[in-house]
Amino acid sequence: MKRITIKDIAKTLGYSIGTVSKALADSHEISEVTKVEIQKFADENGYQYNQYAKLLRTGKTNIIGMIVPKIGNSFFSQILEGIEEKMSKTVYNLIIMQSYDDPVRELNLLETLFKKGADAIIIAPTGNCISLDYLRKLKKDGIPVVLIDRINYAISTHKIGIDNFRAVYQGISHLISMGCMDILFISSMAKGVVEERRRGYLQCLNDSGIQINYENLLSIDVEKNGENSREELIKYFAQRIQENILPDAIFTASDQLTYQVLEVLHALNIEVPKIIALLGFANFTFSNLFSPPLSCIVQPSKEMGSKAFALIEEILDKPDRQESSSFEDIKLPVKMEIRQSTN
Amino acid sequence: MKRITIKDIAKTLGYSIGTVSKALADSHEISEVTKVEIQKFADENGYQYNQYAKLLRTGKTNIIGMIVPKIGNSFFSQILEGIEEKMSKTVYNLIIMQSYDDPVRELNLLETLFKKGADAIIIAPTGNCISLDYLRKLKKDGIPVVLIDRINYAISTHKIGIDNFRAVYQGISHLISMGCMDILFISSMAKGVVEERRRGYLQCLNDSGIQINYENLLSIDVEKNGENSREELIKYFAQRIQENILPDAIFTASDQLTYQVLEVLHALNIEVPKIIALLGFANFTFSNLFSPPLSCIVQPSKEMGSKAFALIEEILDKPDRQESSSFEDIKLPVKMEIRQSTN
DNA sequence: ATTTAATATGCAATCGATTGTGTAAAGAAC
DNA sequence: GTTCTTTACACAATCGATTGCATATTAAAT
Numbered sequence: 001m002k003r004i005t006i007k008d009i010a011k012t013l014g015y016s017i018g019t020v021s022k023a024l025a026d027s028h029e030i031s032e033v034t035k036v037e038i039q040k041f042a043d044e045n046g047y048q049y050n051q052y053a054k055l056l057r058t059g060k061t062n063i064i065g066m067i068v069p070k071i072g073n074s075f076f077s078q079i080l081e082g083i084e085e086k087m088s089k090t091v092y093n094l095i096i097m098q099s100y101d102d103p104v105r106e107l108n109l110l111e112t113l114f115k116k117g118a119d120a121i122i123i124a125p126t127g128n129c130i131s132l133d134y135l136r137k138l139k140k141d142g143i144p145v146v147l148i149d150r151i152n153y154a155i156s157t158h159k160i161g162i163d164n165f166r167a168v169y170q171g172i173s174h175l176i177s178m179g180c181m182d183i184l185f186i187s188s189m190a191k192g193v194v195e196e197r198r199r200g201y202l203q204c205l206n207d208s209g210i211q212i213n214y215e216n217l218l219s220i221d222v223e224k225n226g227e228n229s230r231e232e233l234i235k236y237f238a239q240r241i242q243e244n245i246l247p248d249a250i251f252t253a254s255d256q257l258t259y260q261v262l263e264v265l266h267a268l269n270i271e272v273p274k275i276i277a278l279l280g281f282a283n284f285t286f287s288n289l290f291s292p293p294l295s296c297i298v299q300p301s302k303e304m305g306s307k308a309f310a311l312i313e314e315i316l317d318k319p320d321r322q323e324s325s326s327f328e329d330i331k332l333p334v335k336m337e338i339r340q341s342t343n
Numbered sequence: 344m345k346r347i348t349i350k351d352i353a354k355t356l357g358y359s360i361g362t363v364s365k366a367l368a369d370s371h372e373i374s375e376v377t378k379v380e381i382q383k384f385a386d387e388n389g390y391q392y393n394q395y396a397k398l399l400r401t402g403k404t405n406i407i408g409m410i411v412p413k414i415g416n417s418f419f420s421q422i423l424e425g426i427e428e429k430m431s432k433t434v435y436n437l438i439i440m441q442s443y444d445d446p447v448r449e450l451n452l453l454e455t456l457f458k459k460g461a462d463a464i465i466i467a468p469t470g471n472c473i474s475l476d477y478l479r480k481l482k483k484d485g486i487p488v489v490l491i492d493r494i495n496y497a498i499s500t501h502k503i504g505i506d507n508f509r510a511v512y513q514g515i516s517h518l519i520s521m522g523c524m525d526i527l528f529i530s531s532m533a534k535g536v537v538e539e540r541r542r543g544y545l546q547c548l549n550d551s552g553i554q555i556n557y558e559n560l561l562s563i564d565v566e567k568n569g570e571n572s573r574e575e576l577i578k579y580f581a582q583r584i585q586e587n588i589l590p591d592a593i594f595t596a597s598d599q600l601t602y603q604v605l606e607v608l609h610a611l612n613i614e615v616p617k618i619i620a621l622l623g624f625a626n627f628t629f630s631n632l633f634s635p636p637l638s639c640i641v642q643p644s645k646e647m648g649s650k651a652f653a654l655i656e657e658i659l660d661k662p663d664r665q666e667s668s669s670f671e672d673i674k675l676p677v678k679m680e681i682r683q684s685t686n
Numbered sequence: 687a688t689t690t691a692a693t694a695t696g697c698a699a700t701c702g703a704t705t706g707t708g709t710a711a712a713g714a715a716c
Numbered sequence: 717g718t719t720c721t722t723t724a725c726a727c728a729a730t731c732g733a734t735t736g737c738a739t740a741t742t743a744a745a746t
Contacts, residue, residue: 005702016726021704031724048458052395052404053702056731061395063436071427072645077420084414084441088452093406093438093459097431098424109431115391116436117346259629266632284627285415286602289609291634302415348732359696364734374694396732399701690745697738704730714721 004047013041024049051091062092064312065113066122069101075255075283075301076124079148082305083122090313092119101222103130110134120144120312125152127191144315146308149299152192160308160330164193167297167334168200171251171279174295176208178342180249180277186218186261187253197253216247222256229257233264241268249342252280262290262341278341292340300332307332347390356384367392394434398460405435407655408456409465412444418598418626418644419467422491425648426465433656435462444531444565446473453477457486463655467492470534487658489651492642495535503651503673507536510640510677511543514594514622517638519551521685523592523620529561529576529604530596540596559590565599572600576607584611592685595623605633605684621684635683643675650675 010020015038023030023038024047030038041047055061066083068076080096087094095116099106103126110131113121120143125131132155135145139157146158175183185201187194198217205212218236222229240246252258258280265272272278272292282296311328353363358381366373366381367390373381384390398404409426411419423439430437438459442449446469453474456464463486468474475498478488482500489501518526528544530537541560548555561579565572583589595601601623608615615621615635625639654671 007702017703018705018727019725021702022725025704027705029724034724050399050702051459052399053731054704055395056393056399056702056733057704059731070424072417072421072424074415074417074420077417077423078415080420080439081413081415081441084439088440088455093436095436096423096427096439098427112431116394259632262632263629286606289602289605289634290632291636293634350732360733361697361735362695364732365695368734370735372694377694393732396701397734399703399732400734402701688746690743692741692743694741695739697736699736700734702731706727706729708725708727710723710725712721712723714719716717716719 003050004045005050006047009038009042009045009047013038060316061117061119063095063116063118064092064120064122064309065095065097065110065116065118067097067099067106067109067113068124069099069126071096071098073255074285075149075299078283078301079124079305079308082302082307083309084305085302086306086309086313092309092313092316099126101126103128107131107134110138114138114141114143118143119316120146122146122148122308122312124149125192126150127189127194129192144312146311148304148308150193156327158311158328158330160304160311160328160332161193162299162334163331164196165200165203167281167336168197168251168253169204170336171297172201172204173208174336174338175249175251175277175279175342176204176210178249178277180247181210182213182216182247183249183251184216184218184247185251185253186220186257186280188222188257189219194253201251220257222254222260230260230264233260234267237264237268237270241270246270246276248275249277249279252278254280255282255284258282258294258296259284262294266291272341273343277343287337288339290341292343295339295342296337298335298337300334303332346393347388348393349390352381352385352388352390356381403659404460404462406438406459406461407435407463407465407652408438408440408453408459408461410440410442410449410452410456411467412442412469414439414441416598417628418492418624418642421626421644422467422648422651425645425650426652427648428645429649429652429656435652435656435659442469444469446471450474450477453481457481461486462659463487463489465489465491465651465655468495468535469493470532470537472535487655489654491647491651493536499670501654501671503647503654503671503675504536505642505677506674507539508543508546510624510679511540511594511596512547513679514640515544515547516551517679517681518592518594518620518622518685519547519553521592521620523590524553525556525559525590526592526594527559527561527590528594528596529563529600529623531565531600532562537596544594563600565597565603573603573607576603577610580607580611580613584613589613589619591618592620592622595621597623598625598627601625601637601639602627605637609634615684616686620686630680631682633684635686638682638685639680641678641680643677646675 006020007017010017020038023035071077097109106126107130135155139145148160151159151161220229220232250261252261262278270276279295283298283301287294287296307330349363350360353360363381366378414420440452449469450473478498482488491503494502494504563572563575593604595604613619622638626641626644630637630639650673
């Protein structure tokens with residue numbers, strides 16, 4: 001019924017608590033005979049050390065905190081999948097939290113994670129992130145911080161993401177190669193990653209000798225339920241239709257936007273790709289089932305997760321750890337899947 | 344840098360450790376003046392109690408363990424979303440694990456959760472679940488167990504799901520009302536929920552006076568990466584095409600199957616719904632983007648998550664808790680979204 | 687003024703481990 | 717035979733809290 005402790009073993013076998021502890025740790029201070037006896041007994045009686053008693057001495061909680069905008073978003077749930085896959089075999093525990101892309105909430109969550117004693121933190125920070133100072137403090141306190149997906153270069157810490165500039169550059173290249181000249185770039189308001197993606201767009205147009213039309217940079221405020229952003233998109237395209245100046249292609253800079261834009265185009269009977277070609281980031285496994293089958297840029301989400309955990313594990317398992325001065329900046333390759341929506 | 348402890352407060356303010364502890368717990372044993380002094384000091388210096396020291400005394404870990412087949416599956420990540428939303432404001436922590444629908448792995452994970460001292464467990468058990476005995480043991484040990492989605496009536500514990508019989512019954516009714524007579528029912532091998540869904544299918548055919556053809560009950564083994572199941576489906580339909588005996592409708596009894604079947608039908612150029620109508624469980628937000636827009640049965644995933652957590656919170660927060668003899672059996676309503684794929 | 691009760695605080699055991707120090711007993715060295 | 721090591725274990729402090737009991741001080745009751 002109740003779990004057996006080191007004390008129980010000591011009492012039953014007639015050793016001191018310390019001896020049992022050392023025997024189980026396979027210490028050289030204990031004779032082979034005794035070690036075998038104790039270890040065998042522990043095994044047979046299903047002894048499991050109490051990790052909380054242990055951490056009270058050692059100070060390690062083995063908790064890794066993670067903050068993402070929204071778990072239900074398949075991109076982030078795939079990251080999660082990658083983390084869990086590696087982590088379930090280790091002593092570490094993951095605590096997941098959702099920021100809903102709300103900077104204030106994000107800061108609160110970080111404080112909560114600190115209170116809970118997280119040994120390390122993985123975060124996909126919100127765009128206009130006000131938590132940077134707090135993240136720096138955490139780092140100074142010896143808590144490794146890993147940025148994932150939403151890389152922010154204003155803070156020097158570990159980063160795992162993709163080459164956003166290049167990914168978008170390639171995407172736009174593809175659209176251009178398909179004959180598109182008037183490409184609408186839709187992104188969220190957020191800074192950081194979005195900036196990079198926008199640069200990729202601009203640079204590619206430039207390099208291709210296409211005149212840049214700054215009205216083709218559309219920012220949409222994507223929030224929790226997505227109702228407003230849909231309306232915004234509907235209004236935008238309705239007006240464009242009226243003015244009869246639809247672009248010939250759209251690049252969407254995030255998963256949610258990609259789906260939403262496709263939905264809005266359907267709703268307004270704008271044929272894809274006949275009237276407008278569509279390409280964007282999307283991490284849904286069955287993008288080929290869409291109407292039309294969706295061309296998309298797929299991020300190695302699961303790998304990002306497993307890499308993030310591997311990195312943290314490596315850092316935490318180092319014996320004499322101190323605030324490192326060198327930080328990883330991992331950029332994983334994306335995959336561009338070309339289908340009907342850009343044909 | 345380091346976190347301040349109760350001991351630091353005691354030393355600085357000249358009280359004993361016990362007094363500080365009681366003051367912070369707002370005990371009546373401590374005078375108002377002292378309490379205010381201590382609490383104020385604690386506040387100003389950012390004191391945070393060490394939950395692990397606390398739990399060592401109290402025995403409560405505040406950890407809730409959760410096992411789902413796969414986090415990346417949008418249905419489960421939505422459940423997760425619902426849980427996190429409620430939980431982030433509480434003292435509880437969630438540990439998530441993936442069983443990949445592997446009964447052996449599931450049992451291991453349960454043991455791990457027990458070792459980690461989970462105070463409660465939420466689980467969507469695998470079909471041919473060998474963990475039932477272990478779950479019963481956990482229950483006896485005073486660890487509340489909540490089954491979610493995959494309800495198994497062989498164990499008496501809390502359950503949160505849908506009325507699978509009715510959901511499928513309605514779905515099949517709809518197919519019949521659209522004129523379908525030869526309906527293929529595709530499910531995984533798993534028992535339990537699948538059984539109920541199958542009963543819904545059979546009963547509905549019966550009630551509609553349609554002759555049951557048991558060859559229309561197809562079981563597919565859906566595993567980790569889904570490669571095999573795709574091949575299996577391809578082979579199945581290829582043969583059916585050859586024999587020229589395609590059904591006029593398909594009902595798929597799980598998210599993954601729904602997407603996969605749709606994909607396979609595309610691959611084999613079987614037009615939906617012209618040749619075969621398709622209806623199934625699916626919890627992807629943008630099912631209307633599919634080709635054709637997918638008719639589906641949507642489960643209240645987020646609500647299932649929040650209900651599960653609410654239930655657990657209620658149980659754990661009860662002061663003098665003992666193994667309850669009455670268990671909740673919550674059935675939430677599903678939503679049937681009718682679109683092109685069954686038209 | 688003396689006993690009693692209430693109040694406020696200190697003390698110490700406890701949760702389940704880890705780990706440095708202390709100390710018998712046995713064996714080796716001279 | 718005395719001294720020095722080595723071996724194998726016990727002892728006790730410690731991590732950061734909680735909590736029942738002891739105790740000192742003050743207030744209330746008689």
